[in-house]
Amino acid sequence: MAIHERDPGMVEGGGQRRGSSPPDGRSGVRASDPTRLASWLSLERKQRLAGWAFLTPAILYVLFAFALPIIYNIVLSFEQTSPATIADITAPFAGLANYRFILHDPTSIAAIVHTFEFTGGSLVGQFIIGFSLALLFSLRFPGRTFARSLVIVPWLLPLIVTGVIFKFLFQLQGGAVDQLLVNIGLVHHPIDWLDNPHLALWTILIANIWLGVPFFTLLLFSALQDVPLDVKEAALMDGAGAWQRLRLVIVPIILPVIEVTVLLGFVFTVKVFDLVIGLTGGGPANSTQLITTWSYNLSFQQFSFGEGAALNNLLLLLAVICAPIYLMLNRGSLGRSSGVER
Amino acid sequence: MTRLQRSRTLRWLCTFASLVALAIVLFPVYAVVVASFESTYTLFSGTYHFWPASPTLANYRTVLSAQAANVVTSLIVGLGTAALALVVAVPAAYALSKYRLRVTVVVVSSLLIAQIVPSIVLATSLFIIFHWVHLVNTYPGLILADGTYAIPFAILVLRAFFFSLPNEVMHAAKVDGASEWQTFTRIVVPLARSAVITVAVFAFLNGWGDFIFALTVLNGATIQPITLGIYTYLGNYSTDWGAVMASAVIAIVPAAVMLILAQRYIASGLTAGSVVG
Structure with missing residues (x-):
């Protein structure tokens, strides 16, 4: 079971992916002097790296505590689970049986x-x-x-x-x-x-x-x-x-x-x-x-x-x-x- | 009636109306405090008393021995949730407000949606995921799960606060040779003290008051927070209301303390997480 690096939140619009975004090249470097450009770039990069470092724990947390459970919940809903399968990572595929169950179970309805x-x-x-x-x-x-x-x-x-x-x-x-x-x-x-x-x-x-x-x-x-x-x-x-x-x-x-x-x-x-x-x-x-x-x-x-x-x-x-x-x-x-x- | 008299009458009518509203809002809290001092005999007499008929401390005596360990557990969970929320949220909020990163839109959108996700959805999966990674029945597991209430809220509130922080302050620090990290720890965090305290308080209350994750990712009596302790009292057919009410009062205490100490932050904090725009 592959866990996709896909953000749970992106339901709106085009479903962008995070994680694979290239470094932002269009930052506001307006130095006309090419010799100063190099130092500007390194400063830019240093700042971007710092920003990423500050953000990384939050991204990891969101992936672990939100994205992973939501995706796993979807996987789980297509599985034939039993008390014995809880200890395992996966259970047999059940197709739509669980969904059929809730649509026919009077208490669920x-x-x-x-x-x-x-x-x-x-x-x-x-x-x-x-x-x-x-x-x-x-x-x-x-x-x-x-x-x-x-x-x-x-x-x-x-x-x-x-x-x-x-x-x-x-x-x-x-x-x-x-x-x-x-x-x-x-x-x-x-x-x-x-x-x-x-x-x-x-x-x-x-x-x-x-x-x-x-x-x-x-x-x-x-x-x-x-x-x-x-x-x-x-x-x-x-x-x-x-x-x-x-x-x-x-x-x-x-x-x-x-x-x-x-x-x-x-x-x-x-x-x-x-x-x-x-x-x-x-x-x-x-x-x-x-x-x-x-x-x-x-x-x-x-x-x-x-x-x-x-x-x-x-x-x-x-x-x-x-x-x-x-x-x-x-x-x-x-x-x-x-x-x-x- | 003159115009002045009429407006004065209207004002007192408003006061009266808000007193009625407050009475309804506060009565359940009042009732639980009264009942916690009520004797078991009175509680089962079939008549409700608006004032303790025979005040006693017996319920608290029962509860203090039974729930003392649970209170400690809840304190650990609450403090742990607050610590986790701060470690994750303060730097993230800073990055999302003061750095131009491409992922900002995606991350902020995810956080807004994370606040919407029902806890039972997360609890079901986390229970099984925690089984693989051996976090069921552990403090780290419960704290990681409780962070799902606190962390998106904390990041969004702090981000809104950091927007109001003038950039000149950080710029000055960097001109003086401070690194990004030094600017953050020595300049930004101290300036954001009040907002940081607010989110820490809320994260603590989230961890302290959590029930759903305690019920699901704790699977045994080894770790039992007070919320779970109260719930187990209800299990039987004859509820010991005195003990339940005394435990409920203990569970309310942190909220009451926070209300008194951090009053001015609470109202703004509660709304800031919802409407960021």
């Missing part, structure tokens, strides 16, 4: 459907709440800095801890959520958030919205800060109402940030794992099984690494679809350099 429902629901909830909070924090009122600095707390907790905390809060016996709902009279009987297969997906959705709101709030807030004041004032002068100002003036200005935020929200939600393992473990009756959790189950509990890898590739495909868009949104900074030799 359910996991795929759940992943879309979970991701869609999370994005809608996180965007609405996050944008509202961002708008709120961009108004002037007592305590806004304090509130803004604390709103990122959910982000700093280990994800498994968040899952465990929500499991505690949502439990039927002595759970805080049910007790609060009963106390304020919203429901008469406690809701079985975790053990009711029809509700459990809602429970992980609520927990994930709680987790993701700070990200949306923070990014959208900083975007709102960048909207020029005179633009807002001009709209106000024209007699635009608050809703009109938001829809016709502010949203168009911050649209690029909204796009990046939703895109990243999507890729972050598609890979949620710890939260669900801590909260429901994929249950009850696989009703909260996502692609990630079911892939873990296939690989590490049933030792069907080939099937797990096939499901992983589907997940990878979902994430990688976003890659060209993400790169395009970041295109301004990709090749930028503010080097000394400029």
Whole structure:
């Protein structure tokens, strides 16, 4: 099995290869005097060598920790694995058997459907709440800095801890959520958030919205800060109402940030794992099984690494679809350099 | 109501709304702290108490003996991840911002995409790859895997920071006869101190809070970080909530300390990795 020196990232455009690129010959040597050219060249080369030396550990790391696993995951998805083959480098070729399996396995299909429902629901909830909070924090009122600095707390907790905390809060016996709902009279009987297969997906959705709101709030807030004041004032002068100002003036200005935020929200939600393992473990009756959790189950509990890898590739495909868009949104900074030799 | 009164009322309404939002955001953290001081009897009484009914340190006593080794493990993993991230990311970010290299576009694109790759994809392959190279159940293996969270983020954040560093500083150092390496270690790194601290803090939190790689590339009880320790409590049908909550509080402590110490860096750091443009 040859491991190609191909960068995992280059999905956009022409699929360039790294590793074989010749030394850059078109550097800014503008010396007209040929005798000085030689010393200039050696300086250029010295600097380029230094740049490469600084970059080499990162390139090796990306090849080892990203490129190799991604390529190996693809190889694995075409292999007939078993607990006995884990110790070996390769297993017998299986053709498309692993992919056929996940397309016929009811739990895999359910996991795929759940992943879309979970991701869609999370994005809608996180965007609405996050944008509202961002708008709120961009108004002037007592305590806004304090509130803004604390709103990122959910982000700093280990994800498994968040899952465990929500499991505690949502439990039927002595759970805080049910007790609060009963106390304020919203429901008469406690809701079985975790053990009711029809509700459990809602429970992980609520927990994930709680987790993701700070990200949306923070990014959208900083975007709102960048909207020029005179633009807002001009709209106000024209007699635009608050809703009109938001829809016709502010949203168009911050649209690029909204796009990046939703895109990243999507890729972050598609890979949620710890939260669900801590909260429901994929249950009850696989009703909260996502692609990630079911892939873990296939690989590490049933030792069907080939099937797990096939499901992983589907997940990878979902994430990688976003890659060209993400790169395009970041295109301004990709090749930028503010080097000394400029 | 006059205009002034109305705007004042509006301001206090905003304060009230953000207090409600904060209450929802912070309640789970509050609840876990309260529950960690609750007696087992109260926790299983079927009634939730918003304030400890019978405060006790029993849970912490249980947990300190059971989780002390796990805390040490998590510290080693967190510090190791931070060290790895700095060694790899600081020079790379410098090269990607201050040197004109042909690979810059390719490397930066790869890093942006690396942030998107789901950890379970990497974990599945790394588990088997680590089997060949004997890194399963080792600290280096886990730290290398945890670097996948920290390193792309660290390089992108530091690169954005290095752009703001004036070239004259480096130029002056070179005029004075400093080599490329000396310029980097004696001039650039000290100037980038705050950004370096920020990425180190995040890398530490990544290593400390990692669960998925601990669950997959550690395959036995010899090395067990606190995240895995908490998870094993959940395995049984009757969860010892007191012990779980006390361990959860311990697992939150580093995040809380970081929030207090590095507050001003955190918000900017969190967003800088996402929107580099």
